[in-house]
Amino acid sequence: MHLRDLIDLTDLRPSELTDILRFAGEISQNPSYYCGNCQHKIMATLFYEPSTRTQMSFQAAMLRLGGKLIGFDDPENSSVAKGETLKDTVRVISNYADVLVIRSPWEGAALAASLYARCPVINAGDGGHLHPTQTLTDLTTLNYTVGRLENLTVGLCGDNKNGRTVHSLVRTLSRYKNNRFVLISTPQLTLPQYLQDEITANGCTVEFSHSLEKSIPALEVLYMTRIQKERFGGDEEYERQKGVFVLDAAKLALAKPSMRVLHPLPRVDEISVEVDDDPRAAYFAQTEYGLYARMALIQRITENEDRQVPPTLADTHQARCGNPRCITQKEEYLPHLFRETAAGLVCKYCDRAVSE
Ligand code: NCD
Numbered sequence: 001m002h003l004r005d006l007i008d009l010t011d012l013r014p015s016e017l018t019d020i021l022r023f024a025g026e027i028s029q030n031p032s033y034y035c036g037n038c039q040h041k042i043m044a045t046l047f048y049e050p051s052t053r054t055q056m057s058f059q060a061a062m063l064r065l066g067g068k069l070i071g072f073d074d075p076e077n078s079s080v081a082k083g084e085t086l087k088d089t090v091r092v093i094s095n096y097a098d099v100l101v102i103r104s105p106w107e108g109a110a111l112a113a114s115l116y117a118r119c120p121v122i123n124a125g126d127g128g129h130l131h132p133t134q135t136l137t138d139l140t141t142l143n144y145t146v147g148r149l150e151n152l153t154v155g156l157c158g159d160n161k162n163g164r165t166v167h168s169l170v171r172t173l174s175r176y177k178n179n180r181f182v183l184i185s186t187p188q189l190t191l192p193q194y195l196q197d198e199i200t201a202n203g204c205t206v207e208f209s210h211s212l213e214k215s216i217p218a219l220e221v222l223y224m225t226r227i228q229k230e231r232f233g234g235d236e237e238y239e240r241q242k243g244v245f246v247l248d249a250a251k252l253a254l255a256k257p258s259m260r261v262l263h264p265l266p267r268v269d270e271i272s273v274e275v276d277d278d279p280r281a282a283y284f285a286q287t288e289y290g291l292y293a294r295m296a297l298i299q300r301i302t303e304n305e306d307r308q309v310p311p312t313l314a315d316t317h318q319a320r321c322g323n324p325r326c327i328t329q330k331e332e333y334l335p336h337l338f339r340e341t342a343a344g345l346v347c348k349y350c351d352r353a354v355s356e
Contacts, residue, residue, distance in 0.1 A: 001300055003307055004114075004309050005110075005117075005120050005121040006121075006122045006132055006133070007111045009168060010172060014175065017139075017172075020297055021140055021143060021296075024140045024295070028289070028292040034064070037066060038062060038065035038299065039065075041067040041098040042068045042099075043099050044069075044093045045069065045070075045072075045124075046090075046093065046113075047072065047103045047124070048102075048106075049103050051125070053265055054103065054131075054133065057291050058133075058294055061291055061298055062298055065299060067302075085331055085333070087112075091116050094117040094119045099119055099121075099122065100120070102121060102122070102123065102126075103124040103125045104125075106126065107327060108347070110124075110126050112328075112334055114310050115334070120302070120304070126164070127164070128162040128228065129164055129351065130164050131264075132168050134168060134290070135173075136296075137264075137293045138262055138264070139172065139173070139293075140289040140292060140293045141289045142260075142262075145285070149176045149179075150179060151178045153180045153219050153221070154181055154222075155182040155219040156183055156185075156223045157223070157225070158224055158225035159227045159231075160189055161188070161191065162228035162232075163228055165225060165264040166223065167195055169223065170198075170199055171195060173204075174198060174203075175202055180204065180207070181207070182218070184209045184215055185210075186241060186244055187210075189227070189241060190208065194352070212245050212247065212251055216254050217256070219256070220258070220259060221259065223262045224245075224270050225263065225270070226267060229242075242268070242269070245270060247271045247272065248274060249272065252280065258280075260280055261275065261283060262282050262283055265286075271283070316335075317345060319338055319354045321352060322352070326347060326350040327349050328349055337349065341353075
């Protein structure tokens with residue numbers, strides 16, 4: 001890998017992504033063969049937001065590589081509760097560990113952490129923005145269960161607005177040829193415009209649907225997500241959105257026999273339990289592929305000596321990001337970093353256009 005950190009999968013060169021996916025496949029054939037590859041290495045998990053799968057899968061991946069673990073999953077038990085900044089926490093813990101894995105409710109937190117860390121940083125989810133290692137998991141699952149990453153009709157059903165797994169997935173999968181994305185959601189929970197634009201700029205197509213029944217027959221992949229309750233302003237709107245799209249046996253009967261159902265989990269009520277035993281349900285196998293994908297990533301990131309470290313810490317422009325969920329709103333010392341695009345300045349932390 002030419003970069004030190006994994007903040008967004010699309011920062012990787014295509015050949016680097018292919019290598020990690022291929023390596024995950026190799027590991028899955030004989031996981032115990034790799035059991036000493038991270039001996040004497042320490043991974044720190046900094047989880048500022050609840051997690052079962054991602055955290056445990058990272059921990060299990062490191063333990064299976066022979067490495068060791070430190071970290072917290074309840075910031076109330078760490079110095080964060082005393083008011084420590086992200087910058088200080090990361091500086092200190094990166095002196096103890098060889099790799100940091102961070103999850104935060106703030107968009108852009110992993111990029112912010114990488115500016116101050118002395119070791120590689122992996123983004124394990126930054127608010128409603130991105131979740132690149134879930135996408136590694138999803139792509140590994142597609143390689144195994146569908147056999148390809150291109151020429152696919154992929155339905156994304158649920159919370160396309162707030163679902164960071166959806167954001168990372170479409171961003172990465174639209175870089176493969178000829179994929180068609182069917183966005184199945186209520187009008188309120190549609191995919192952010194910047195990601196719709198990115199899909200079309202990458203040469204893939206986007207369609208919108210308000211009916212799972214009508215869309216399901218054409219799909220090769222159905223990616224279901226829960227409504228992201230924690231990203232809603234209040235319970236009332238959440239109550240209106242939940243339960244609108246539910247995959248049950250009757251709807252699955254309309255799908256191709258070869259379609260695969262993926263879900264990053266946790267599931268709430270969007271997939272009925274009766275679907276679990278259908279051969280098309282791939283979401284429990286997906287959690288196992290996630291383990292191999294993370295083993296592959298941890299190994300590549302910790303063996304990486306010759307890597308680019310983040311740039312110097314100076315504002316790139318006079319502008320300020322207006323997204324209230326952006327990490328720059330919370331950690332005020334952060335440099336204000338922007339990209340110049342056709343749509344104007346875009347915040348490097350959270351991908352929001354300054355004009356939005
Ligand atoms: C997802 C997440 O945290 O974004 N879970 C996960 O990492 N497997 C999806 C979700 O919480 O809905």
